Amino acid sequence: MLFNxxxxxxxxxxxxxxxxxxxxxxxxxxxxxxxxxxxxxxGWWDYRFLFLIIFSTVVDYSIGLGLFKENRxxxxxxxxxxxxxxxxxxxxxxxYYNFFIDxxxxxxxxxxxxxxxxSLEIILPVGISFYTFQTLSYSIDVYKxxxxxTKNFIAFSVFVSFFPQLVAGPIExxxxxxxxxxxxxxxxxxxxxxxxxxxxxxxxKKIVIADSCAPFVNDIFVNYSSYSGIVLIxxxxxxxxxxxxxxxxxxxxxxxxxxxxxxxxxxxxxTPYFSKSIPEFWRRWHISLSNWFRDYLxxxxxxxxxxxxxxxxxxxxxxIVSGFWHGANWTFIFWGALNAVYYLPSFILxxxxxxxxxxxxxxxxxxxxxxxxxxxxxxxTVFAWIFFRSENISVAFEYISCIFKRANFFxxxxxxxxxxxxxxxxxxxxxxxxxxxxxxxxxxxxINSNHFMKDKIIKPFLYLITVLAIILSLNNMANxxxxxxx
Numbered sequence: 001m002l003f004n005x006x007x008x009x010x011x012x013x014x015x016x017x018x019x020x021x022x023x024x025x026x027x028x029x030x031x032x033x034x035x036x037x038x039x040x041x042x043g044w045w046d047y048r049f050l051f052l053i054i055f056s057t058v059v060d061y062s063i064g065l066g067l068f069k070e071n072r073x074x075x076x077x078x079x080x081x082x083x084x085x086x087x088x089x090x091x092x093x094x095x096y097y098n099f100f101i102d103x104x105x106x107x108x109x110x111x112x113x114x115x116x117x118x119s120l121e122i123i124l125p126v127g128i129s130f131y132t133f134q135t136l137s138y139s140i141d142v143y144k145x146x147x148x149x150t151k152n153f154i155a156f157s158v159f160v161s162f163f164p165q166l167v168a169g170p171i172e173x174x175x176x177x178x179x180x181x182x183x184x185x186x187x188x189x190x191x192x193x194x195x196x197x198x199x200x201x202x203x204x205k206k207i208v209i210a211d212s213c214a215p216f217v218n219d220i221f222v223n224y225s226s227y228s229g230i231v232l233i234x235x236x237x238x239x240x241x242x243x244x245x246x247x248x249x250x251x252x253x254x255x256x257x258x259x260x261x262x263x264x265x266x267x268x269x270x271t272p273y274f275s276k277s278i279p280e281f282w283r284r285w286h287i288s289l290s291n292w293f294r295d296y297l298x299x300x301x302x303x304x305x306x307x308x309x310x311x312x313x314x315x316x317x318x319x320i321v322s323g324f325w326h327g328a329n330w331t332f333i334f335w336g337a338l339n340a341v342y343y344l345p346s347f348i349l350x351x352x353x354x355x356x357x358x359x360x361x362x363x364x365x366x367x368x369x370x371x372x373x374x375x376x377x378x379x380x381t382v383f384a385w386i387f388f389r390s391e392n393i394s395v396a397f398e399y400i401s402c403i404f405k406r407a408n409f410f411x412x413x414x415x416x417x418x419x420x421x422x423x424x425x426x427x428x429x430x431x432x433x434x435x436x437x438x439x440x441x442x443x444x445x446x447i448n449s450n451h452f453m454k455d456k457i458i459k460p461f462l463y464l465i466t467v468l469a470i471i472l473s474l475n476n477m478a479n480x481x482x483x484x485x486x
Contacts, residue, residue: 001044002480003253004206011041016260020187027184031154034181034261038163042126049125052090057160059086060135064142064149064156076143083139087132094124096328126484127167129325133292135160138174140296147175155181164257168250168483170268170288177265185262195259197446200466202252208469209432210246211479212425213238221389221399228411229403239389240382241429244273246482247286271440273381276373278342281381289325293318308348315347316340326388327485331396335387342380431465 001007015037022029043050063083070076138159141147150156159178165171220227220235227235251268258265272284282290301314316337323336383400390396438458439445445462 031158034158038161041163045126057157060139061156067142068149080143087136091132130169133171164254170266180263191259195256198252198256201445202249204466205245205249208473210242213242224399229406229409232403236382236386240385250481275377277346279346330393331387338384
């Protein structure tokens with residue numbers, strides 16, 4: 001069931017009404033309803049996925065209780081190891097089995113030996129990369145005694161399977177999300193209104209921006225050998241907007257839906273393309289995943305408190321693992337390694353303020369230096385996205401090679417063939433970037449500012465354009481979200 005589908009447009013109001021009328025007297029009823037709704041939502045893709053998420057839930061719930069009762073260090077380590085092996089084992093089998101088998105065979109062929117190993121037709125369970133990390137973080141926090149394990153199995157099950165963020169995050173820590181299922185949620189009109197506003201903007205990002213970019217991106221990346229260098233650059237830039245609008249759009253919708261049910265989820269994106277450095281970009285892009293790798297991989301490796309060579313190693317490990325988390329393809333590993341290379345100069349020179357989040361000022365116009373820094377950071381990010389989007393490493397390098405080798409570099413005939421569509425897309429992109437810039441210091445674009453007159457003048461216009469654009473783009477409503485494949 002997709003957020004941008006008719007099915008979900010029917011599903012959500014039904015659950016919302018039942019939640020606030022049936023569960024109004026007890027948080028236990030609210031949790032049971034959320035759990036049933038979450039399992040129905042998840043099982044909509046394939047009911048077999050439910051057995052997997054229920055198994056993962058039971059394992060980590062039991063291990064949490066076992067860690068609480070056990071004081072002997074060796075046995076505690078055994079319990080944690082079981083949790084790690086189960087969670088990463090499930091993820092590794094469903095997501096990476098064929099990748100490792102194929103590369104195993106390739107290595108033997110390189111040395112002149114041919115072996116026969118069969119790959120499997122494995123269906124990747126939707127959202128497995130997200131909920132396995134969420135349950136694993138729970139076990140680690142209980143092991144480190146940063147968190148007391150819950151004895152409320154229903155509340156824990158909702159924490160694992162909460163349908164707004166189940167499929168593509170944000171990846172929440174148990175210390176923040178789980179306590180919200182221990183108490184009665186009371187309907188708050190202001191929070192509900194903000195939730196609907198954030199859902200609207202998320203739908204705009206997904207349906208209007210991401211899905212309008214998708215046909216051009218798909219065509220350019222598939223037929224890259226036929227187009228001029230400037231068209232290939234435009235294809236890479238459009239993909240940057242597509243993946244940002246697609247994923248941040250999902251996050252906005254998820255956060256907005258959670259607010260409708262009285263639950264707060266963390267912000268997952270903060271206008272990352274306005275970053276002035278690569279470290280700042282990673283403080284703004286997929287924040288929940290960046291925080292997860294920082295807390296559960298980078299810090300345990302020693303973080304930045306070791307010798308420089310060790311710190312450099314740690315940074316590369318985190319980025320490469322992060323790339324591999326995205327998918328079983330060498331393109332993602334290379335993309336991660338490339339971002340590590342990007343990241344290191346700012347870290348080593350201490351020029352990026354890596355230990356603090358750096359956001360744009362309240363000024364509408366930035367300084368020339370800041371603008372140049374944003375432009376360079378965006379260009380580096382777009383270049384890296386070529387590897388992320390390409391089918392394999394060879395295709396990525398061929399794509400880049402074609403950008404520079406074409407004699408007809410400035411040939412825009414492709415864009416002229418689709419003139420009307422390009423004009424519409426260009427208008428949407430300009431509108432989107434302008435609004436994102438104007439509200440870059442807000443949690444979402446519809447939230448009220450301190451300037452009443454600005455809100456009164458701008459907001460009606462903003463609502464009108466957003467709603468009209470969504471209506472005119474309704475033919476895109478069946479398109480899945482990019483991060484569902486991860």
